[in-house]
Amino acid sequence: MTPLIRLEGISKTYHLGEVDIRPLQEVTLEIAAGEVVSITGASGSGKTTLMNILGCMDRPSEGSYRLEGREVAHLSPDERARLRNQVFGFVFQSFNLLSRTSALENVELPLMYWRSLPGAERHALALEALRRVGLADRVDHHPNQLSGGQQQRVAIARALVTRPKILLADEPTGNLDSRSEKEIMDLFGQLHAEGITVILVTHNPEIAAVAAHRIRLKDGRVQEDVR
Amino acid sequence: MNAWMILRLALRALVKNKVRTALTMLGILIGIASVIAMVALGQGASRMVEDQINAMGRNIVMVLPGAASSGGFSWGSGSIQTLTPDDAAAIAKEVPTVAATAPVVRVRGVRQVVAGSQNWVPDNAMGTNTDFPQVRDWPLDEGTFFSEQDVRYATKVCVIGATISQNLFQGASPLGQTVRIKNMPFKVVGLLTRKGTNAIGQDQDDTLLVPWTTAKRVLEGSTFNNVSQILLSVDTAGHIPAAMAEVTALLHQRHRIRPGEADDFRLMSMTEMASATAETSKVMSILLLVTACISLLVGGIGIMNIMLVSVVERTREIGVRMAMGARGRDILAQFLAESVALSLAAGVLGMLLGASASWGIQHFLQWPTQLSLGAVAVSLLFSCGIGVFFGMYPAVRASRLDPIEALRHE
Numbered sequence: 261m262t263p264l265i266r267l268e269g270i271s272k273t274y275h276l277g278e279v280d281i282r283p284l285q286e287v288t289l290e291i292a293a294g295e296v297v298s299i300t301g302a303s304g305s306g307k308t309t310l311m312n313i314l315g316c317m318d319r320p321s322e323g324s325y326r327l328e329g330r331e332v333a334h335l336s337p338d339e340r341a342r343l344r345n346q347v348f349g350f351v352f353q354s355f356n357l358l359s360r361t362s363a364l365e366n367v368e369l370p371l372m373y374w375r376s377l378p379g380a381e382r383h384a385l386a387l388e389a390l391r392r393v394g395l396a397d398r399v400d401h402h403p404n405q406l407s408g409g410q411q412q413r414v415a416i417a418r419a420l421v422t423r424p425k426i427l428l429a430d431e432p433t434g435n436l437d438s439r440s441e442k443e444i445m446d447l448f449g450q451l452h453a454e455g456i457t458v459i460l461v462t463h464n465p466e467i468a469a470v471a472a473h474r475i476r477l478k479d480g481r482v483q484e485d486v487r
Numbered sequence: 488m489n490a491w492m493i494l495r496l497a498l499r500a501l502v503k504n505k506v507r508t509a510l511t512m513l514g515i516l517i518g519i520a521s522v523i524a525m526v527a528l529g530q531g532a533s534r535m536v537e538d539q540i541n542a543m544g545r546n547i548v549m550v551l552p553g554a555a556s557s558g559g560f561s562w563g564s565g566s567i568q569t570l571t572p573d574d575a576a577a578i579a580k581e582v583p584t585v586a587a588t589a590p591v592v593r594v595r596g597v598r599q600v601v602a603g604s605q606n607w608v609p610d611n612a613m614g615t616n617t618d619f620p621q622v623r624d625w626p627l628d629e630g631t632f633f634s635e636q637d638v639r640y641a642t643k644v645c646v647i648g649a650t651i652s653q654n655l656f657q658g659a660s661p662l663g664q665t666v667r668i669k670n671m672p673f674k675v676v677g678l679l680t681r682k683g684t685n686a687i688g689q690d691q692d693d694t695l696l697v698p699w700t701t702a703k704r705v706l707e708g709s710t711f712n713n714v715s716q717i718l719l720s721v722d723t724a725g726h727i728p729a730a731m732a733e734v735t736a737l738l739h740q741r742h743r744i745r746p747g748e749a750d751d752f753r754l755m756s757m758t759e760m761a762s763a764t765a766e767t768s769k770v771m772s773i774l775l776l777v778t779a780c781i782s783l784l785v786g787g788i789g790i791m792n793i794m795l796v797s798v799v800e801r802t803r804e805i806g807v808r809m810a811m812g813a814r815g816r817d818i819l820a821q822f823l824a825e826s827v828a829l830s831l832a833a834g835v836l837g838m839l840l841g842a843s844a845s846w847g848i849q850h851f852l853q854w855p856t857q858l859s860l861g862a863v864a865v866s867l868l869f870s871c872g873i874g875v876f877f878g879m880y881p882a883v884r885a886s887r888l889d890p891i892e893a894l895r896h897e
Contacts, residue, residue: 373812373817
């Protein structure tokens with residue numbers, strides 16, 4: 261069976277004047293559908309670069325990236341935008357909700373691109389996503405009227421509203437207290453149970469321990485890859 | 488994203504920053520308002536000039552006596568009195584494109600016109616011939632114009648304008664009444680139709696007309712036949728230059744002026760005067776339009792400036808949108824729609840302001856204005872264009888942002 265994601269010899273090189281910076285070198289890994297994967301490593305180990313490449317935000321300099329068997333390493337920016345919209349859901353450490361915009365409208369945001377849905381249908385989908393994260397009673401609240409945990413749940417609803425195959429979360433609990441952290445992790449567990457592949461980038465060992473598939477990076481290389 | 492969603496997004500963003508939006512719009516608003524008002528004023532002015540030229544009689548050419556000179560010293564216009572009613576008759580006879588001619592004698596020394604207990608000093612007392620109503624395109628309201636007989640025998644008859652009639656007879660018909668001019672009885676035979684004020688503000692209805700012979704022999708006591716001017720009406724506007732050339736040649740011959748000698752007369756066409764006036768007002772309105780365009784340019788730069796600030800402020804939003812799958816062109820459309828909505832709204836408001844300003848000018852300053860649909864359409868298109876032109880650079884910058892960099896932006 262083809263793995264959901266297969267990276268082979270992925271490197272990323274930045275040219276800064278005379279110096280070459282290589283945050284990723286020869287990374288080869290596989291991720292199966294429905295897994296929970298943690299990517300850990302010290303800062304500067306290439307976690308974020310790897311996540312950007314996995315999420316089609318960035319292109320690798322070398323190597324092959326197969327998503328469901330299809331080569332995506334050299335797609336055009338528009339094609340990558342389409343994959344981000346339809347295959348991936350993103351959750352960020354700092355939530356990245358649009359301020360002065362209601363929770364419902366924040367969740368509707370990804371639905372505005374690549375599809376032409378009538379407004380009523382967009383509302384219904386966004387409402388359902390908010391219900392899934394337990395915020396059906398907060399639809400009209402603006403981000404500054406919500407707690408950190410609630411904001412992150414709105415962000416997760418926004419990631420889920422397009423029914424993605426893969427949820428990419430970059431330090432999703434980095435800005436949260438331990439109670440909110442537990443809520444969010446429970447939510448991820450629930451999504452995993454529903455069959456969504458969850459990729460967690462974190463430096464928190466407790467969170468990494470939740471994942472059955474753990475990848476550890478060091479100096480841009482895979483140091484450990486255990487299932 | 489469809490057009491409606493883009494528009495709603497743009498309007499929402501503009502409403503979020505009300506003060507900033509209002510201030511940014513001000514430049515375009517003032518620019519469009521002044522364009523609309525200037526064009527309205529210019530068109531009103533040229534229509535007024537046109538009306539006044541038409542009121543003078545269509546296709547009119549004036550022949551004025553020239554300047555006498557002796558020993559290189561000019562005595563100024565009108566210092567020789569060489570034009571005669573015979574010249575007028577000759578022109579009418581010899582130049583086929585001239586439809587009619589009227590010699591005009593300005594009568595000096597008419598102090599008062601008396602009727603019963605009323606008296607009035609007319610602004611303009613003239614002697615002329617029977618073709619005057621045709622030449623000046625000035626029909627009678629009541630009665631008849633004086634006849635060839637009256638001209639031949641210097642009869643004491645007169646035709647008066649509405650202002651004189653009003654002042655002497657208070658609305659009663661002046662026909663058949665007797666007025667006294669220089670203590671001589673004149674019979675009123677006709678009343679001219681009302682014409683209003685002319686281009687230089689004179690009341691044209693304050694006019695008294697008598698046969699030219701009466702003016703010379705009876706009122707001035709002169710035996711000479713010289714007249715103050717001869718009015719010609721040419722059949723069509725296109726024939727005016729040719730007719731003027733023929734009249735010049737004819738008068739050279741009649742006044743025995745050899746080639747190289749100075750003319751003792753001067754020709755002036757009303758169309759020339761009209762086009763000179765029109766030229767002046769055109770230059771004025773072009774200058775004002777240029778000023779308005781500069782203000783539009785400044786307003787456009789203001790929009791560009793604010794849009795650039797907005798792009799920087801919202802870099803993170805752009806990053807989030809890109810992470811959620813927005814393409815460069817989606818971001819471009821979003822920011823472009825914002826700047827076009829901004830400038831178009833300013834254009835519409837400016838149009839309303841300009842229209843009410845020109846209404847105010849007409850209403851309170853009594854200057855004629857004419858709103859033109861063309862100017863309105865062009866202004867709207869223009870403000871739309873400003874939005875596209877000055878919004879393009881910030882929008883392109885937004886659309887070219889790298890999603891990773893944009894998300895990292897603080």
